[in-house]
Structures are given as C-alpha cells and as structure tokens.
Amino acid sequence: NKTTVSETENNYVQGITATEIKVGNCAATSGAGATIGIPFNAGIQAYFDMVNDAGGVNGRTINFVHEDDEFDPAKGKQCVEDMMNDEKIFALVGHFGTPTIAATLDDVKEKGIPVVYFASGLASLYNENATGEDRGIYPVQPIYVMEGRLIVARAVAEYDSKKIGAIYTSDDAGTDMITGIRNQVNKLGDEYTLVEQQVTPGASDYSAAVAKMKQEGVDVVIVATIQASFTPIVKELAKQNVNKPAFTSYINADGTLIGLVKDDVGTKFPIYANAWVDVSDTNAVTLFATEIVESSGVPLYAANAFSMAGWIAGHYFIEGLKNVDGDLTWTSYMDGIESEPIKNPFGGQIDYSNGKRLGTQEMSLLKMDVTTSTWAAHKPIANLESILGDTDLGLDEDKSSLGLYYVIGGVVLVVVVAGIVYFVVKSKRRDEE
Amino acid sequence: MSNVILSVKDLRVNYGSIQALKGVNLEIKEGQVVALLGANGAGKTTTLRTLSGLIEATSGEIEFDGQIISRLPAEKITKLGISQSPEGRAIFRDLTVEENLKVGAFTVKNYIQYNNFERVYKYFPILYERKKQVASTLSGGEQQMLAIGRSLMASPRLLLLDEPSLGLAPIIVKNIFEIINEIKKEGTTVLIVEQNALQTLKIADYAYVLEIGEIKTEGKAKDLINDPNLIEAYLGGRK
Amino acid sequence: MAIISKKIIKDIFFKTSNILPKPYVNYLLFGIILVILPYIVNGSTLLTIGSVIVYAIAALGLNLLLGYSGLISLGTAGFMGLSSYFASYLTKDLNFPFFASLLISVFIPVILGLLVGLVSLRIEGYYLAIATLAVAEILRRIFEKFIAFTGGYVGKTADYPNILNVFMLDREGTYIILVIFLIVIMILTHNLIQSPTGRALLTMRGSDAAAQAMGIDILKYRLIAFALATLYASIAGVLYVHFNELTYPTIWNLGLSLNILAIIIIGGIRSISGTVLGAFVVYSFSDLILKEIPFIGEIPGLSNIIFGVLIIVIILFYPQGLIQIFKNILKSIFIRKDVKASE
Amino acid sequence: MIFSGIETGSFYALAALGIIIIFRTSITTNFAQGVIGMFNAFMATEFYYRFGYSTVESIILAIVTSIIMGILIDILIIRHARKVNPVSKQIITLGLIMIIMGITPMIFGTTNRDLKRIIPSGQIDFGSLHISYNSILNIILVFIIMFVLFIVLQYTKWGLAVRVTASNEYTARLMGVPTKMVTMIIWALAASLSTLASIMLAPSNSVEVNMMGGVQVNALIACVLGGFQTFYGPVIAAYIIGISSNLIVFYISDTWGEPILYIFILIFILIKPNGLIGKKLVKKV
Amino acid sequence: MSKKAIVVNKELSNDIVLQVDNLSIAFGGLKAVDNLSFNIKKNEIFGLIGPNGAGKTTVFNCITQFYRPNNGEVYFRTKRDKVVNLVGRPVYRIIRLGLVRTFQNVELIRELSVLDNLLVGAHIKYKTGFISHMLKTKKARKEELDNRKKAIEVLKYLGIDHLKDFLAAGLSYGILKRVELGRALMSDPNLLILDEPAAGLNETETEQLAETIRKIRDDFNSSILLVEHDMRLVMNICDRICAISFGKLLAIGTPKEIQSNKNVQEAYLGKDD
Ligand SMILES: Nc1ncnc2c1ncn2[C@@H]1O[C@H](COP(=O)(O)OP(=O)(O)OP(=O)(O)O)[C@@H](O)[C@H]1O
Ligand SMILES: Nc1ncnc2c1ncn2[C@@H]1O[C@H](COP(=O)(O)OP(=O)(O)OP(=O)(O)O)[C@@H](O)[C@H]1O
Ligand SMILES: [Mg+2]
C-alpha cells in the first residue's frame, strides 16, 4: 500500500514533487468573511503542521497555500484559477464560501482537480452517484437541505411537536434548510404544521418574526440561520418570552456563541443544536486544541467551530492520501479516498465509494449548557432513518417553474409603471408651466 | 492727530502662479474713511480679503491696533473688530434675513446685538419688512443691503466695504454714503472699495489708488478729486 | 533617435489627455494594447483587467451623469446587477442568443433608469442619491429573494458568449469583446461630450435657469443622461456576467456603487481617460500591486487599509483626479521646452 | 413589537442624527458613520473584558474614544478637505470605511463579541407585553439626547454657527464663527452618536464588523424621508421606519417586507420631494 | 392654466413687440408685481427702473415664465410675426419664439470656454439629436461648424474674440457680462431682456456698453428691455422708461419726463443735492 516515488520529475502530476505536496484554497481572510476564513485556514494549517512534524505522508510534506478572496465570488473564481493554473496545486482543500463554490464548481470539475471539503452545505454538491468529472468532488459537511430535515426529525423526536416554527435567513443556508424543513414536515403528515418566517441576515431588528412565533403559539422554534443571525434571534426569543425549545443548525454549535446569549436565555428555554462533530471524545478534542494553539498561537481557536472544521478538512485530505496506491495522481487519489470509509476525527464517517457524494448524513444532538458555557452531548450520532424511521434519504428540492411568468410579469409591470409615471410627470409639468 | 489703526507693509498675494498683490503698503488712521480705488482686476478685493484673513499673504505684514494679524485665521480677526461686507454679497442663502443678521453679530454680546438690530433696521427699513424671508429670495439690492447690514451687526472698529453700492437704487446709494458718514462719527474706521470713484472721494478722508497689484497714488481725497489726470488714467471716469 | 521617441511619446500622451483633437487614435491604440495583454499576463491578471474594463464602462456612464448633468446616482450597482441576471437567465435558462439577450437585458434597466430620470425632476441632489440607493437596495433584495429567477444566495452562472453560433468564445475571446465595447463606448462618449448635447448637459448642471432660458428642455436632457448612464451600467452588467460566468446578489451592493463613484473621483471627473485610469487604480491597484508587495500582501486587510489611505490622500491632494498629475507632468516636460524652442 | 420598533427606531435616529449634523456642517453624507460606531463598540468590549471596567464605565470610555476618533478624523482629513467637493467627500468617507474595516479585525480579532446591557435584567409586564428596563432606559436616553441637541441646535448661537458653517464656510469665518471648531465638535458628536447607537444595539445582537450595516442604510433613508433641512425630520422618519418595518413584516410579508417599505418611502418622497418636514426652496434668478 | 390661454390670438398694432397686460404676482402676502401694464415697440430700447425690491426682476421672470403670474397676460410678437401669449408656455420654449434674457447674477457655465458658452446660446439652432451627436454624423458636424463660425463672429462683434478659448471661470466680471450678452445674441432674438447689465462695470466700460447696446438694436434689428440702476446709462440710451415701485406703475415716458417726475424722484432717484 505504498506510493512509489517516480524517478523523473517530469512524471509528477501538478503540485507534487519528491518531497512536497502543494494544496491550497481561497478563503476570505479580510473583511466580513474573515471571522470564518481565518480560523478555518488556521485549522487546516494546524492539521498539516501536525502531519509534517511527523514526517509527512510517504516522505512528502504538505505545503498549504491560500489567498484572500474577500468573500467576493468573482475574486474567488480568479483565485481558484490562480490556484489550479498558476500555483499548480494538487488539490483544493477546504473550498470556501457558497457563492465562490457555486461559481467555480464547473471549473474545478472541468479541470478534474480533487476538491476535498467544502465549507458550505450547497445542495448542488449532493450527488448519489458521481461519475466522470463529478468524481473529484468530496463534500464533508452536511448538506443544508438534509440538515433541515434532520432538525425537524430531532424536534419531533424530542418534544413530539406538532406545530413547528422556523425562522430562517434569506441566504443559501437558510433557504436550503427551510426547503428541507418544509419537505420533512410535509412528509410527516397533516397533523404537523409549519410556521415559517424569513429574516434578512444582519438585520438589526428581528422582533416581528419572533412575535409571529409567539402569536402562532408554536411548540418549538427552529433557528435556521447562520451565526450572525442566531444570536439576535435567540436573544429576541428570550426577550419576548417565547420560551419554547429552540433547535438550530450545526453552524451554530459553536462554544463562542453561548457566551453571547447565555445571560439572556438563562434557563428560560433549552437550545439544541445539531452536530456532525462529537466533542465528547476528549482525546480528539485535546489533540485538536493543543495542535491548533501551537500552530496558530490563538488560544480562542481551541473552541472555534471554524478552526475545527478546518482541522477536519485537513484530516479528510490526509486520510485520502494515505489510501493512495501506486503513483500519486489525481486518479489514484480519487481511488484512494473512495477505497474505504473515512472516519471523522470527531465521530461519524463518510463513505465516498461508488460515487457517493452525500456529505455527512448523520448527526448528533447537543444541548446548550449555560452554566458551563458548553454544548453538552444530548443524543448520539444518528441518521434520519434511526431517528424517525424515515428511509428516504434523498433531497427532493421543490423547484417552482413559475419563474418565467414572474419575470415577464415584472418586466411588464416596470414598463407600465414607467409609462404611467411619464404621463403623470408630463401632465404635471404642463400644469406647472 | 489720531493714531494709525491699520498698517499694511509690503503685502504680496498670489493665486497659484498669478501675482495679484505685488507689495502693497497702506496706513489707515483711526476714525477716518479711506477709499481704495482702482480699475477692474487691480487687486482691491484681494486686499480686503487678505485683511480679513480669508486669503493668506505670501509675504508682508498686517498690523491692526498694535497687533500683527497677518497670520491669524479669519474668525480671530473678526473678533478683534474687523468686519467686512464682501464682494458678491455672500449672504447665507438658506437662512432668513434675521438669522443672517444674527450671525453678523456672532462676536458681540447679546445686548449690543439688540442695539445693532435696531440700527440696521433703521438704516434699511426694507430688511425689517423682510426679516422672516429666506435670503435667497430677496431682490438683488435687498441682498446687498443685507450684506452691508450684516457687517454692521458686529459693531466693528474697522469696517471693510467692497463695492457697497453695487445693484442699489440711486436713492439707496445716497443713503449708504450718509450711513458711512454717520458711523464714522461714532468712531468707526472705514475702508471702502468702490467703482463709483467721484462719489466715494467726496466722503473719504484719504484714498489709495491700486494698479495691477501696486499702489500707484495716494493722498487726501480732497486733493485727488481735483486731479483730473488721475481720474482719467486710473478710474476711467470723466465729468 | 531620442528626439523622435520623445516626440512620439509626446504625441501619444497629449492626445490621450485630450489636449489635441482626434483622440480616436489614442483610444484605438489603447485598445490594441489591451488586446495584446492576454498574451503577456497570466490568467488571473487577465480576469482582474477584465473587471477593470467592466467597471470602467459603468463608470463612464456615471461620469456622464454626475460630471455632465450634475445628477448623482448611487444605484449603479443595482442596474448592473439587474442586467447581469437577465443576461444569465436569458442565455442559460431560456437559451437566447447573446445579442438578443444583450438587447433585452439592457432594455429593462434602461426603462428603470428612465423612470429614475423622470423622478429626478422632482427629487434632486442628495435626495436623489439616496432614492437611487433605495432603488438599488430593493433590486438587491429581489436578487436575494426571487430565487426562481436569480438563484438567491447561490448566485447564477452564465457562459462565455456564443456569437451567432459561429464564434464560441473562450475567456480570451470574451475579453476581446470587453475591450471592443470599452473602446467603442469611449469614442461615442467622447463624441457626445464634445457635442451640443454635452454642452446642454453641462449647462443644466451649472445653472438650471440659464439652461432653460437658452431653450434646453431639462426633462429631455435628464432622461438622456439617465438613459445613457443606465445603458452603460447595464452593458457592463451583461459583460460582467459573461466574462466572470457568474452573478451573485451581494456583489451588487452599495459598496460597488460607491467604488464606481470613487473611480471617477479618483481618476478625474469629466475626463474619459481619467475614468479609465480611475478604474485601473480602484480595481487593480490592490490586486496587482499592493498584494504583491511582500509585507503588505501577507497581512490580511492591510492592503485594504493602505488603499483606503491612498484614496483619501489622492482626493485631498488631487481634487481634480489623478489624470491631473499626468497632465501636469506632461505640461511641465513638454510645454516649457516647446516654448523655449519656439522663442 | 411596536415597542421594539421604537427601540430600533431610536438606534436609527441616533445614527441619522449623526449623519444629518455632518451633512449640515460638511455637506456630505457620511457613509462611515456606521463603522465608526462599530469600531467603538469593539472598544467598549475591550474595556470591559481586557481592562475589567464595569459596563457603564466601558460605555463611557468608548464614547470618549469615539470623540477622540471624531476629532482625529476632522483634524487629519476633513479639515484639509475644504476645497474638495461634496461628492468627493463621500468618497473620503468610503476610504474611511476601508481603513476602519481593515483595522478592526487586526486589533480586536475576528470573533464576535458580547456587550452587556446597562441594566442586566428586569422587565415591566403589561399583560402579554414585556418591556425590559434596559429598553426603557435606551429609549429615554435617546429622547433626552435628542431633546438637548435639538434645543442647542435650534435656539443657541452655536446652533446658528452649525447652520452657517454648512451654508457657506468662508463667509461664516468672516462673521467670526470658528468653523474649524464647529466641524470638529460636530464630527466628535456624530461619532459619539453612532457609537451610542451601536452600544445600545449590541446587547440584543453581538459586536461584529457588520453590525451597523442595516442601521447605516436605514439611517440614510431616514434622512431622505425626513428631509435634510431640519434636525428633527430625520429623527421622526427614523422612528417611522423602525416601527413600520416591523408592522409590514408582521402583517404583510416576512420575505418582501423591507422592499415594500422602501417602495412606500420612494413613493412618498416622490409626492413630497423634500421629505416629511423639508420645505421647498425657491431658486430665484 | 388651460391650453386655451396659450393660443389666444391678440391683435397687436404692428409696431409693438411686447405687450404686458395687468400683470400681477404675489409671494405669500407680498405683492411683488401689482397690475402692471406696458408695451415695447419695435427697435426700441425700453428701460424698467424702480427702487430695490420694486419687482423689476420679477417682471422679467414673469415674462420669461420662470414665474407664473397670478394674473395678467404677456403678448409677444414672434420672429415669424405671429402674436402669442407667453403665459403658460414652458420656460425653455420662450427662446424659440425670439425672446432671450440675461441674468442679474451672471449665469455662465464655468467649465465651458467662452466659445462653448456662446454655442449654448445657439442650442435651439441645432436640429440633430443626441444619437447623431454620438455617432458624429455628417449633418451634426456641419451644424457644429456653422454655429462655431457664427459664434466667432459674435465674439468679434463684442470685441472679445481673443478670449474664445478661455474658460469662463477665470474671467473678470466685465468680460463675463459681455459673454452673457453674446450668448443671448446667438439665438437671433427680436427682443433682448437685460437685467442690470452695467452692474460692476466702471464708467468707461459702462459707456462702451451703451454703445454696444445701441449697435445691437440696429444690427440685430431687435428691441431691448433693460433694468439698470445706473441712471446715466438709462437716461442716455433708453427711448422710453417705465418706473415702478412696490410692483405698481409710477410713470412711463421719455427719459426727460421720468427724470422730472416728482414721484419717481421721491421713490427712486432721491432729491438732488
Ligand atoms: N480666485 C482667484 N483665482 C485666480 N485669480 C484670481 C482670483 N481672484 C482674483 N484673481 C485675479 O487677481 C487679480 C485681482 O483681482 P481682484 O478681484 O482683487 O480685483 P478687483 O480690484 O477687486 O477687481 P474688480 O473691480 O473687478 O472687483 C485679477 O487679475 C484677478 O483675475
Ligand atoms: N420667490 C420669492 N419669494 C418671496 N419673495 C420674493 C420672491 N421673489 C422675489 N420676492 C420679493 O419680491 C420683491 C421684488 O423682487 P425683485 O427681485 O423683482 O426686485 P427688483 O426690482 O429686481 O430689485 P433689485 O433692483 O434690488 O434687483 C422683493 O421684495 C423680493 O424680496
Ligand atoms: Mg473686486
């Protein structure tokens, strides 16, 4: 099971030399996205540092390069091309940001470069049977639509809730999750109802959405949002005394968030979060904590969900590498990573065999513990099937075909309004003159 | 003989590469009315603006009442008692007449301000009638009166008037010259720039004639008025 | 030899700085330089320069609007975004050919622009600026939420244009289309601002009263100004989506509108070459130069800070824009010598 | 919900007031208003967590730093921008945004932070309506600040000084108005107003780089809705936006609430082009 | 105003160019112009005088439709010898009829050269639209060339052709006044309205101006209506003068008659020393 090093350098695939494997990514390390990008990359770097300190993989150390794309998909696209064509990296590790991923998915597939770990739960990454150029895509994080379904399952299983409230952001995470939530609620049958409210990420007032939850008297509230909106929504729930159990996405299963909300929430209501990582395995967590602090020098990153995600990204890439048989090429790497299920350092595993590209499908449930400021393990890792006995794991997205009619209607409306305003202005002017 | 209140030594001012004043010397005695005459573009306005501190001189010295003011900012100079009715009126267009006058009295105490209001309204009754009107809608002449009135609001010790008669009806122009006489009696020193040279010389004590940035002639107004050559040459007037 | 080269340089620079007539030659020359670029620079630099061209086109429109008619709009990004979504929707979802899609994609924003132009008769100055900002915000919300049409936060993709089924363009080909659009627009704009229309716009900006007294119909010229500004912006939007192969709601935010405003302020208002120069400074300085400097490039955010400082410094010292530096330098080099020589 | 609209409206109002007073002295719309507040909210957390001051002390210290920041911005930049036209000044504030956005993560790191309430807990109940003491404090505080500012600006010599500085700075100096001082005070004041807004907003949100984005846009729109000519117009408009956006979201549409509100506002300013309070100035030729 | 008011065809005796009938306008409570009537004959130089704030500029604004009078009509004989009522017409249409004005505070475009400022005055002469301008069609080029020639002629006429390429921003007030006059002349008006053309000019310049105004009347075959406070100029060149005060008519007559009118002396001229 050893990779043999070719004699002549010419035979190496891009990014590979006798002693080094160059991988990279493009993430926002400045501006608004820096909150995520910097710790994420620190996590990847920490894992590679650890591997390199131990002598690398088969005599090759990992050289991780990254560039700032400022969360601008156009820049991200440029950057990814840079990485693939100029930096000549072997693989993209930790492909970052939904818009950039959506914009570059075709490019990376065309190039055929392996991409391990997407920092996104974009639905189009989901593929039950990848062949050909789709093969190089290796999602690790759960797909948001799937997560939406899982959250509903958990809410129902925990509280037998019939009336489910959901507040979701209008971004990709929120809208994909609400798709899964709707989907699952529908599947559950008529006795289950959904009250949904959309909010704008980064808004300064969420009281209307929360008031709706209160008015409708929901049994549980699902907070299907990214971190920036999670805090204010939970605070608003507490403020308005909605006091119903809250369920949220793994995105928010982040220790730093507890500090932000615990004073407000106190013991008013429990908050649950999905988790695809199991932090109860103290060995794994300690290893991660020591390595990340040593590598980045930032103690806070030891409890940061994004640096942990980066760590996992590094882990999956390396595990795939270890399984490679023969010369290291893109194909052999793909064969390697598919050859056996890869364990997540923090519980669970992903099987890429037979073209399965499903991301993490099983998650545990955490409960916020305000006294210790931690997310305590509440239910072990499980998939939809084992929670509700639901066997259909697909993601049937509901795509409405009304788009075209709306577009035409909108266009007509604009033209008509323009015409009316023109005549009004004209006649007004005639009056005035 | 009264003492010198303002003396200007070798004042030079540039606009970019254009030299507008090329070494101007002036001396103004307290309580006098002094005229500064000269053709278009001679640098009269530039002189006044420099005195008020709106333009910085490249070199030279301005001394007001024993204090060097050439490097002081405009607002400090105004506080010392120099007030100007600028060329082009420069009223605050979006403020009312009353507010404009109030700003004119920014540097003086409230009780003085009330007296000054009375005085300005006495000089220009039309301003009293228009006191709540937004200044930009005043007629041209009314705006001019407002600018002059505003400069009086500060109870200045030295009043600088830049073409005060511009756009005013003949009857008001006569008034203006009477007003100048009146405030002179109260002890205010006046430096006046006018196109209307003859009429100005009639009320002035002393006059300077500027030509392209330099003082060409100076003398008692009485003497200059009788010097037809001078009037012909520099002021472009006959009669 | 040296003399000849100096003369050539002089000719070129003077013409580009609009001192001599017939700047067509210079625009074309500039275009040729741009076209040669792909053979010199690497792929990502090409992408950067492509974006510069796109934003330069939008900025030329805003320059007409702000510099000539004196109306300020903060809605540029909204209009660009709208046309980009139309272009993507029409070519990708409905399989329209490139030119048909271009026409339709540009039509809608222009109608909206005309609407704003109508409104500008009643709302002026900062009210108009913020009102256009509100329009752009509404459009951006539509981009975010009207998922069936826009793809929401995932964004929407497009392909390199396919012209008449004959030219299936690749990136370099699309880039050349960009350059052609830019040069043609520069020339047309140049013609326009030197014409009675340009004068009428300037008059309107300087004095409403004088304009009307001289027979200039304010409504008509405001509509023209807005129509052209949105036309340019939406052409830029269409080119953006085809060149970058994607469009995404958060690109089209207030920041972009402000950046396009920054282009004309930094480059030089009422100057075509200034606008293009400004676009290069705003959209490539940071990527192509600042980030390449070792220390600055390594610390995230530092290049932004330096660029922010740079913008402020430029405005404080060159309120007329960077193009002024060029003109000054050229004047000091050539004119003085010429005067001496002719004496 | 209406009440929370009033509270949010107060934040908008503070920010709008900051924008409007800068507009009235420097004749430019300050796009950096929000990020200045954001930066100083970080300062407050820094005082609280790193230096161990109490919440109130931290807030006061943050206000002090914001005043210093406002003064610095004026001395270093705005003062030298007299000859710069208003539109270019807007771009200067854009440059400020870039600088502050770049510096913030360098100084304070990239994690979101928490800022405590002044009154940590307790609420008044009216039936199903619960209003926290802190909200009441916020609202009262904002009302007092507005009232004092309004009196000062409308009825004192300094208020007049502010208005003439905007109208014509050169002539204002000629009248003895220390315009440099006026702009400096105004920038300091604007910075502290926006800081106050961000500090009041922070406890129900969290302190992060984008926290003031929505406030900034809504404050700008409030200025237009209220009219640039008075100080109280934008304040009233800010409350209208704060309250009605909640009502529209609640009763009409959660997804399209904000666009609908903006469309209403657009239609309104079409009908009343100078805003709620503004009066039309006749241009005389 | 309904359209009817615009198309009224009024009989004007042949030698009258402008007839102002019962013109009134008020701002709030202030009656700026109060029931004023006068007329201007062909090739006449007509002066309008009155104290500050009497309403002279307002009369001009009412004639050129910058203000809409509350009451009264303004009849005008156009270039094509048709009589129209100006009241109710869009401001920008007035110049096409042959009536053009200058402003009390010079309204020139600072960014444009002197020549270009004059070309703005020829705006109504252009027949091509903005698309031809963008494409620089042959017709557009020819038009531009023709107007340019004409502008240079006018500049020569006013004696400022050496300044044609200077930007308006840097020129002195006296010159600017002349440029504004030139701009007005570009449209070949048959009535020229001048608001305080001599303000800020010194005595020599004022005399030159008087000459120029007379010449314009003769060479351009047009009538001239002017407001001015410089009595020497007014008395020197005007054929007839109308004096108003508080918006009301005081007197109409020859300069001599006006000068000796008691009311005018009291309200406007002041007693002679
Ligand atoms: N802002 C300026 N920039 C450049 N040059 C200027 C400026 N202001 C004045 N000048 C020039 O400076 C010289 C003096 O101008 P100034 O206004 O002082 O003359 P003046 O005597 O007041 O003339 P007038 O009688 O026309 O008011 C003139 O040549 C003028 O062109
Ligand atoms: N838009 C307006 N709103 C209110 N009042 C106005 C307006 N326009 C003019 N007025 C008033 O109407 C009166 C007439 O003004 P007008 O400008 O016609 O005077 P004028 O005769 O031209 O005076 P001057 O010789 O001083 O220029 C003035 O008292 C002025 O304040
Ligand atoms: Mg002068």
Ligand SMILES: [Mg+2]
């Ligand atoms: Mg007048």
